[in-house]
Amino acid sequence: MARTGTPSALNKYSGIIFAVTLFLVFNLAVLALNFYTSSTLNNDAVSINLAGRQRMLSQRTTKVLLSIQVDAAQGQYNDKNTAELKKVASLFDTTLNGFKTGGTVVGGDEKPVGLEKVNDAIAVQSVDEALRIWQPYKKLLEPVINSKVIDETSLDAATFYARENNLKLLKLMNDLTSQLEKNTKAKAGNLQLIQTIALVLSLLLFANIVFNALRKLRAADGEIEKAQRETTEILNTVKEGLFLLDPQLAVGSQFSSSISKILQHDISANIPFMPILEGLVSPEIYSSAKDYLDLLFGNKVKENLMRSLNPLTQVKVQAKSDVAPRYLSFQFNRVVEEKRVLHLLVTVQDVTEQVTQAEELMALKGQSSINLGLLSKLLQADVFQLRQFLNNVHTGLEAVNVILANADKRSANHEDLANQCFRIIHAIKGEASVIGLDAIETHAHQFEEHLVLLRKKSSWDAQEILSLPVMLSAMLEQISRIETIVNLIQSHHESANTVQQQPSVSTRVGNNLLRLTEQVSKNQNKNVQLKLNLALLDEMDTKTANQLQQIGIQLVRNGICHGIEPTAMRLTKGKSAQGEISISAQASPEGVIDFIVRDDGQGIVPSRIRAAMLTSGRYSNETVDQLSDKDIVNKLFEPGFSTANNTDKDAGRGVGMDLVQSLVNEIGGELKIDTKPDVFTQFTFRIAKHASPSINLNATEAFA
Amino acid sequence: MSDLSEKDIEIFIEAIGGYFKQITQEAASIGVAYLAKNAFPLNDFTGMIRVSADYDGALYFSAPSAMLRHLLTVMKETNQSEENLLDAVGEIANTISGNARKYFGENMVISIPEKIAGLASMLNEQSRRHAYVIIIKWKHYSASLIVDISRLR
Known part of the structure; x- marks a missing residue:
């Protein structure tokens, strides 16, 4: 809806304002006209009055004149009569002239009064005729008025003239009066007509104003009604939950009808919002949501800065009536007036479908393609090392496949079969971890977990038999x-002539072991330094070097997980904070080669292994008691033996030492363990003399 | 291109198991399962069905003649000519395709089984990099089910 401000309000009401102004101006004009007309009528009344007096004065003049004549006939003279004649004749004369020219005359109350000259043709004619008769009359009266004695001649002449003309004069004055009255009546009639018309017009104007005002009001009401209806329609049809929250965190009077369904709660105006939220989300999220809303109602922090803090952007909810958890997305927008937050507009969406789809997509991506993380690892890695690793994986997985294909031809039981597969997969996992290929490490780890389950079973059903090639195939797909x-990377290097210099075997193995140490000690939260002396590896064939690397991987991993103590414990034992593992390949002057892995950790202590065996719950008291210290240490080399309480990628499967033993057997030689509690553990692998042909002093074998 | 799931492959195995159970009252079981590249362990008689649409490749059921003769005997069929042995292997392939049709629906178009005697084990038209080989045991005989199918979509 458009905002109603001052300018538009003026526009909107201009019609009414104009009509009211017109109404007032019109009424004022009518009033002025009234004043004017009534003042004219006032003047007319004076004229009529004085015309009437002229009638009387004409008769009085004649009457006084005749009285003087009667007195004279009797020889009498009354100066009172003469004085009256003078007065009435003068009054008649000045008034008659007043009618002719206009001017001030003596009024009925002896006071001066303004008299307007007559304009009407008939009246003018009457006045002119009267003056024509009066002028000689006046002259004849003058000697009579002025004589102090009886002047019969003048008197007779005047009386004669008076008798001749008295009635004419009276008639003329009568005519004048009638004409003036007629004129005034006509004027009053006009005034009445004007007043009536003005009244009618004014009523019409007023009616127009009222009609227009009502129409405008109705139109405005209609717009408001329409706007309200539209708002209601929007709120009824919109899929999102929309409502306003006031500073007391109660829901406002208008909200979308979908909100009840989304929140799985009946919503009504003024219902408190927080208890509803409390029923949906975890207490932690509830409390941070409460803080967030308080922050939003405070005016201090900018809204867009706070958006990332919203704990309800995508929140897992489960109402009592929900069968499965859903995901809701809440958005809050401030409704600000005069820099004060009046309300929060809350938008709620059910995003369960999107979240589920995104999760499925992520899972699918993880399964079927190379993710970006793996790709970046591959780009960073040394191509020769990758080739070597992939060759090893192929060899390993083919070996697993051979084991599977020949499973029923050998007399081997399922446990042996699982253990054989396990060693190979474990080696792949170790190597993947060393070069940082987490995806393969994870895959191998899953394969291992599956083998652990199968190892426990005495017989496998069709599904279990089938599961192994299926997992193998998945891994092969990944490798391919x-x-x-x-x-692609290699061909790119070749085309760009940036073929990397092939690192020496000792450098490659050294780098791998350093990376492994860094990774495992970080995972185990330990501080470990690795010292290397592997130059001799450069003189061996690749296969043996790889096998020794494999032994190194397992022993370094075990050294960090089980040997090196946490920093705090090392300090209480008076050791340096940083643990040390050293790996060296040494040749004696007699040509005997020792591959030595030594750590300055807690040593292998039979009593501790016994305790760990009991704690793990996998061994009974009896079993543990029956074993000699040597047996106990030998246990370390049994498949499936582990003292780690938790299984993770680094330790706990109990296959590391088993793998070391099988590698030692493959190369040929003997493994010796020297250990002192809380001081060190040293594994010395003395490579058998009969294995010496594997030493190649000019090793240049390429990784095919 | 992706792999068939474990459950998808089980459908084929169940079809064979069900066939033997129904015809001979003696279920067939799985000996071993592994992956094969290029060289398939084929026997004297092979029934093959090809698949298309969302899938690509073929499925083979290959049995030695002794096993098929024994099967015909159990079925009281005295005519053990090569033709009849081929029919027997074809019928098993038919059963597999019927089950597969039911399970995969129109996403997998399945051809009419081909019956081949003495198929060479070196196939130059392998679909997958590694085909699944499942050794099916019935009595003391071993037949092979080779699933060389990849999912395209």
Whole structure:
């Protein structure tokens, strides 16, 4: 709806304002006309009055004149009569002249009064005729008035003239009066007509104003009604939940009808919002949402800065009536007036479908394609190392496949089969971890977990038998995707002539072990330094070097997880804060080669292993008691033995030492353990002399 | 291109298991399962069905003649000519395709089974990089089910 401000309000009401002004001006004009007419009528009344007096004066003049004559006949002279004659004749004369020319005359109350000259033709004619008769009359009267004695001659002449003309004069004055009265009546009639017309017009104007005002009001009401109806329609049809929150956190009077369904709660005006939210979300989210709303109602922080703080942007909810959890998205916008937050406009959407789809998509991406993280790892990694790794994985997975294909031909039981597969997969996992290929490490870890389940079963059903090649296939698919990328990277390097210098075997193995140490000690929250002396590896064939690397991987991992103590414990033992693991390949003058891995950790202590075996709950008291210290240490090399309480990627499967033993057997030689509680553990692998042909002093074998 | 799921492959195995159980009252079981590249463990008689639409590749059921003869005997069929042995392997392939049709619906278009005697084990038209080989055991015989199918969509 448009905002109603002052300028538009003026526009809107201009019609009415104009009509009212017109009404007032018109009424004032009528009033002025009234004043004017009534003053004219006043003047007319004076004229009529004086004309009437002229009638009387004409008769009085004649009467006084005749009285003087009667007196004279009797020889008498009354000066009173003469004085009266003078007075009435003078009054008649001045008034008659007044009618002719206009001017001040003596009024009925002996006071001067303004007399307007007559304009009407008939009246003018009457006045002119009267003057024509009066002028000689006046002259004849003058000697009579002025004589102090009886002047019969003058008197007779005047009387004679008076008798001749008295009636004419009376008639003329009568005519004048009638004409003036007639004129005035006509004027009054006009005034009445004007007043009537003015009244009618004024009523019409007023009616117009009222009609227009009512029409405008009705139109405005209609607009408001329409706007309200539209708002209601919007609120009834919109899918999102919309409502206003007041500073007391109560819901406003208007809200969308979908809100009750979205919140799974009946919503009515003024219902408190927080208890509804409390029923939907966890207490932690509830409390941070409360803080957030308080912050929004405070005016201090800018709204867009706070958006990222909204704990309800995507929140998991489960109302009592919800079968499964849903995801809702709440958005809050301030409604500000005069810099004060009046309300919050709340928009709620059910985003369960989007969230579920996004999750499915993520899962799908993880399954079927190379994710970006893996890709960046591949780009960073050394291509030779990757090739080496992929070759090893292929060899390993093919070995697993051979084990599966020959499963029923051998007399081996399922447990052995699982253990054999386990060692290979574990080695792949270790190597993947060393070069940082988390995706493969995770895949191998899942494969391991599956093998752990199968290892426990005495017989496998069709599904379990089938599950192994299916997992194998999935891993092969993953590897082949990585191979494709590695090929691309390599061909890119070749075309760009940026073929990397192939690092020496000792450098490669050293770097791998350093990376592993960094990663595992970070995972285990330990502080470990790795010291290397592996130059001798450069003189060995690739296979042996790889096998020794594999042994190194397992022993370094075990050293960090089980040997090196946490920093705090090392300090209480008076050791340096940083643990140390050293790996070296040394040749004696007699040509005997020792591969030594040593850590300055807590050592292998049979009593501690016994305790850990009991704590793990996998061994009974009896079993543990029956074992000698040597047996206990030998246990470390059994498949599935572990003292770690929790299984994670680094430790706990109990296959590391088993793998070391099987690698030692493959290369040929003997493994010796030296250990002192709280001081060190050293594994010395003395490579058998009969294995010496594997030493190649001019090793240049390429990784095919 | 992606892999068939474990459940998808089980459909084929169940079809074979169900067939033997129904015809001979003796269920067939799985010996081993592994992956094969190029060289398939094929026997004397092979029934093959090709798939298309959302899937690509073929499925083989390959049995030694001794196993099929034994099967015909159990079914009281005295005519054990090569033709009849081929029919037997074809019928099993038919059963598999029927079950697959029911399970995969119109997403998997399945051809009429082909019956082949003495198929060469080196196939140059393998669909998958690794095909699934499932060794099916019935009595003391071993037949192979080879699933060389990839999902396109």
